[in-house]
Amino acid sequence: MSGFLGSTVGKKYLMGITGLIWAGFVLAHMAGNLLIFVSHDAYNAYGHAITSGNIIYVAETVLVLALIVHVYTAFSLTAANRASKGSKYAVAASGKKKATLASRTMAIQGSLILVFVILHLITFKYGAHYETTVNGVVMRDLARLMEEVFQSPGYVAWYVVALIILGYHLSHGVGSTFQSLGLMEGTYRNTWKKLSYAYAFVVALGFIAQPLYLFLIAH
Numbered sequence: 730m731s732g733f734l735g736s737t738v739g740k741k742y743l744m745g746i747t748g749l750i751w752a753g754f755v756l757a758h759m760a761g762n763l764l765i766f767v768s769h770d771a772y773n774a775y776g777h778a779i780t781s782g783n784i785i786y787v788a789e790t791v792l793v794l795a796l797i798v799h800v801y802t803a804f805s806l807t808a809a810n811r812a813s814k815g816s817k818y819a820v821a822a823s824g825k826k827k828a829t830l831a832s833r834t835m836a837i838q839g840s841l842i843l844v845f846v847i848l849h850l851i852t853f854k855y856g857a858h859y860e861t862t863v864n865g866v867v868m869r870d871l872a873r874l875m876e877e878v879f880q881s882p883g884y885v886a887w888y889v890v891a892l893i894i895l896g897y898h899l900s901h902g903v904g905s906t907f908q909s910l911g912l913m914e915g916t917y918r919n920t921w922k923k924l925s926y927a928y929a930f931v932v933a934l935g936f937i938a939q940p941l942y943l944f945l946i947a948h
């Protein structure tokens with residue numbers, strides 16, 4: 730990449746914008762999934778509705794491209810950051826200069842989330858294909874698959890851990906994107922910060938409730 734988009738600031742923008750695309754997706758995914766608390770039929774009918782049109786291909790393409798750009802810019806910024814800081818300093822930064830734990834571990838969090846997403850697609854998107862009929866329409870029974878998967882305590886624990894990491898990653902990622910976009914200045918600084926924390930909390934909690942509910946209550 731060259732020009733503005735190849736510069737550090739340009740890459741930060743690209744990483745932020747592509748992150749926000751995924752942030753929008755996970756919020757929508759979490760909210761849609763809450764239908765599992767209503768009924769299996771409601772959940773399956775919703776899944777069927779969003780996957781049976783052409784719009785899903787557009788959404789998938791945008792998500793894949795955004796993920797590639799996000800991962801590429803993340804790696805390239807992390808590498809540049811390491812090279813410039815290296816072990817040049819005998820004394821590690823501390824106090825205000827010290828980056829928060831969330832920011833220092835973004836790359837490792839991101840890598841774990843990537844592993845999570847790949848395994849998640851194998852489990853669900855490419856997992857067992859059960860069928861059910863809702864209001865006379867034959868469709869995939871994803872609710873049954875979800876219920877089966879979350880009978881396993883190991884699976885539930887892995888999801889809870891991964892989703893906590895996701896919440897952590899989102900709170901820092903969304904916050905620093907707002908900062909790159911210049912929103913973290915002036916009067917509304919705290920509002921934007923609170924908004925990014927609230928958003929991350931709602932997404933993580935909304936998702937975590939699903940495996941826990943299926944494991945503890947719904948069987």
Ligand code: HEM
Nearest residue numbers: 755758776780789846849853854871875895936937939940
């Ligand atoms: C409790 C947590 C979650 C549950 C129960 C869940 C459930 C599901 C299910 C059942 C599908 C299959 C949809 C289909 O094939 O029609 C799916 C797809 C998907 N999920 Fe999740 N999900 C969870 C969390 C996440 C998170 C945290 C991410 C991202 C960080 C994510 C990313 C995706 C993606 C990318 C797809 C494929 C969408 C597509 O290409 O159509 N999911 N999920």
